[in-house]
Amino acid sequence: MEFFNTLVVILDSTIRLSIPLLLACLAGLYSERSGIFDIGLEGKMLAGAFAAGAAAAVYGSAWYGLGAAILVSGFLALVHGFASITHRGNQIVSGVAINFIAAGSTIILGQAWFSQGGRTPSLGGDSRFGAITLPFAEAVRDVPIVGYVYYELISGQSILAYFAFFMVFATWWVLFRTRFGLRLRAVGENPAAVDTAGISVTWLRYRAVLITGALCGVAGTYLALTQNAGFVKDMTAGRGFIALAALIFAKWRPVPAMFACLLFGFLDALAIRLQGTPLPLVGRVPVQFFQALPYVLTVILLAGFIGKAIPPRAGGVPYVKER
Amino acid sequence: MSAPYAKLPAWADYGLIPVVNLVVAFAVAGLVVLLVGENPFRAAAIMVEGAFGGGRNIAYTLYYSTSFIFTGLAVAVAFHGGLFNIGGEGQAYVGGLGVALVCLTFDSVLPWWLTFPLAILGAAAIGAAWAFIPAYLQAKRGSHIVITTIMFNFIAASLMVYLLVGVLKPAGSMAPQTRTFLDGGQLPKLNWLMEAFGFTVRSSPFNISFLLALLCAFLVWLLIWRTKLGYEIRTQGFSPKAARYAGIGEARIIIITMMISGALAGMMALNPVMGDQNRLQLDFVTGAGFVGIAVALMGRSHPAGIVPAAILFGMLYQGGAELAFEMPAISRDMIVIIQGLVILFAGALEHMFRPSVQALFASLSPKSMGVTAARQGDA
Incomplete structure (x- = not known):
């Protein structure tokens, strides 16, 4: 039972750590499926987290925070779209630029507006997205295993967490069961064919990029308003890149993306849990090993040693109508 | 819009356009300084003074x-x-x-x-x-x-x-x-x-x-x-x-x-x-x-x-x-913003001002841009 309880606690923190990854990963999925590489997930998430923290602090409502996060992150997504769709700029360069702009301006503006060393004021109550207790959670708590799992794991997450898991299936449905999804996938593989069918490549890609922006905003909101009580500078700490790694790991598909994010979240949770405790057989494993593991796994996957990750064919290539 | 970019004189290609991009990047950075509530020109002066004001x-x-x-x-x-x-x-x-x-x-x-x-x-x-x-x-x-x-x-x-x-x-x-x-x-x-x-x-x-x-x-x-x-x-x-x-x-x-x-x-x-x-x-x-x-x-x-x-x-x-x-409100992270803006305008958006620069050159000296030849080609 002792082991079981520990496991549930680790799984619970796995879920909490995976949610921002999952949201950012799904965000990236839309953009990359439409043929726009986005390494600016990190920056958009960071800017979203700052906007959420700032707006929630000023207006005292988590929903205002969420709205501000989506707006700011959406704006950065539009900048990325403007550079890479309208002006056919290099998408990687544009993503790098957005990461820097977000990293710098969140600190500068945070310091100028709140004077707390780049933090936003500490939040509580209505200005955060707190835990939601699902029906009967208290009642079934004492039921062995099933009840406890329901109480600890499934109930008591924030609304954004449920939204993230809902988005996995929504994304699957949009991508594989709607006309928009079909076109989105097509424009990432062969934009000329989509263009020939009389569908605007530009507008399709802009919509994809906007969805990416909105979801990155939600991911940032989760970081600032659920995982923490406010914005802390550089709070994304590379999560945007782990999300990108998860996206590749999942081969740009929504359901595997969920499992990839849960895996990377689990590694993170395990690293925190195992800090300083020796493992049987191998002894003490350095924390840095777990921190590097998602990146190492992605590199190995990309190299084609465990299955092959093939990106959307038109990814990274600006579309020129006349050729 | 998606026509290939016409050729510009080399000095414009390697001098003018990068300078235009850079000026825009710094102008946007100046806006951030304004947003923080400081004078961008004073900030620039302090920066230049701080970088070159002595051995x-x-x-x-x-x-x-x-x-x-x-x-x-x-x-x-x-x-x-x-x-x-x-x-x-x-x-x-x-x-x-x-x-x-x-x-x-x-x-x-x-x-x-x-x-x-x-x-x-x-x-x-x-x-x-x-x-x-x-x-x-x-x-x-x-x-x-x-x-x-x-x-x-x-x-x-x-x-x-x-x-x-x-x-x-x-x-x-x-x-x-x-x-x-x-x-x-x-x-x-x-x-x-x-x-x-x-x-x-x-x-x-x-x-x-x-x-x-x-x-x-x-x-x-x-x-x-x-x-x-x-x-x-x-x-x-x-x-x-x-x-x-x-x-x-x-x-x-x-x-x-x-x-x-x-x-x-x-x-x-x-x-x-x-x-x-x-x-x-x-x-x-x-x-x-x-x-x-x-x-x-x-x-x-x-x-x-x-x-x-x-x-x-x-x-x-x-x-x-x-x-x-x-200016305590402007920490060193300002550089990170400027860096990002330079990457954006000199990198990802490097072609943004090209059409207008081309139009300018074409109106100043149509012959040098080969515009007349292109028009005949169109007709």
């Missing part, structure tokens, strides 16, 4: 520039081969390991002028090795170089933390850093050079690796434009198909280009580790690897552009530090 300031500016020349060249060499090496940060970080290992081994037995070449080799070798893996994976296994180099930045960070917290830390010390190098592991300062120009410098980290950076800039020019290998690299970057047709080994060029790039990034570590701090410590790269991207884009991947671009960023770093002193 010590200039020495600091050039100290920062040294790092950026290395990383800028690293990114530029990869650009010429059609590769985007975003991993300069990680390559420079592990390059520090090469410097430290050489210095820790030889600093008590050899004088600095013998340790220095060994440290150069160490830094370049480890930097190149760190770039080799992504290059090999791109060349032979088809994985995307951008993604792998990003991942290698994080892996490098984890590795270095592990080494500095555990293996390299002297016994009994708490700080995650190596012991301080003895005289044999310390590069001489270049203060005499500044004094030769009539400035007084009491203390600054400006050191001899600046000269090495300039030498590297020259060697990169020589390599890219005056050797067979450089020609192959440029061909590969310009048109992989043409390169393949010409019998240029694709995998070979990718790997060699990336290793040169990694070696240059690794050599950046000489400047802070051996020239200033005289020990290996956590996060000594402080974003210089990423600044290299902005520097290479601004300098149009040409050493003659990279050196001034690096000095401009050195100015921003040093001036930014002074600015943070005068």
Whole structure:
């Protein structure tokens, strides 16, 4: 039972750590499926987290925070779209630029507006997205295993967490069961064919990029308003890149993306849990090993040693109508 | 809209458009300063004063520039081969390991002028090795170089933390850093050079690796434009198909280009580790690897552009530090914004102003733009 309880606690923190990854990963999925590489997930998430923290602090409502996060992150997504769709700029360069702009301006503006060393004021109550207790959670708590799992794991997450898991299936449905999804996938593989069918490549890609922006905003909101009580500078700490790694790991598909994010979240949770405790057989494993593991796994996957990750064919290539 | 871009006179292509892009980037940065509630012009004045207002300031500016020349060249060499090496940060970080290992081994037995070449080799070798893996994976296994180099930045960070917290830390010390190098592991300062120009410098980290950076800039020019290998690299970057047709080994060029790039990034570590701090410590790269991207884009991947671009960023770093002193609301992170804006406007949006510049040229002298010929062609 002792082991079981520990496991549930680790799984619970796995879920909490995976949610921002999952949201950012799904965000990236839309953009990359439409043929726009986005390494600016990190920056958009960071800017979203700052906007959420700032707006929630000023207006005292988590929903205002969420709205501000989506707006700011959406704006950065539009900048990325403007550079890479309208002006056919290099998408990687544009993503790098957005990461820097977000990293710098969140600190500068945070310091100028709140004077707390780049933090936003500490939040509580209505200005955060707190835990939601699902029906009967208290009642079934004492039921062995099933009840406890329901109480600890499934109930008591924030609304954004449920939204993230809902988005996995929504994304699957949009991508594989709607006309928009079909076109989105097509424009990432062969934009000329989509263009020939009389569908605007530009507008399709802009919509994809906007969805990416909105979801990155939600991911940032989760970081600032659920995982923490406010914005802390550089709070994304590379999560945007782990999300990108998860996206590749999942081969740009929504359901595997969920499992990839849960895996990377689990590694993170395990690293925190195992800090300083020796493992049987191998002894003490350095924390840095777990921190590097998602990146190492992605590199190995990309190299084609465990299955092959093939990106959307038109990814990274600006579309020129006349050729 | 999507018509191919017409040719502009060379001076406009290499002078006017980059300047326009840069001015726009700084104008937007000025807006951020306004948003913070300060006067952007005063901020700019303080920055320039802080960067060039005295011998010590200039020495600091050039100290920062040294790092950026290395990383800028690293990114530029990869650009010429059609590769985007975003991993300069990680390559420079592990390059520090090469410097430290050489210095820790030889600093008590050899004088600095013998340790220095060994440290150069160490830094370049480890930097190149760190770039080799992504290059090999791109060349032979088809994985995307951008993604792998990003991942290698994080892996490098984890590795270095592990080494500095555990293996390299002297016994009994708490700080995650190596012991301080003895005289044999310390590069001489270049203060005499500044004094030769009539400035007084009491203390600054400006050191001899600046000269090495300039030498590297020259060697990169020589390599890219005056050797067979450089020609192959440029061909590969310009048109992989043409390169393949010409019998240029694709995998070979990718790997060699990336290793040169990694070696240059690794050599950046000489400047802070051996020239200033005289020990290996956590996060000594402080974003210089990423600044290299902005520097290479601004300098149009040409050493003659990279050196001034690096000095401009050195100015921003040093001036930014002074600015943070005068205007507490504007911390050094302002540089990160400017860097991002430069990358955006000089890189991703480099063609944004081209149509209007072209229209301007066409209206000023239609003949020089071949517009009349094009009109006849249309009719």
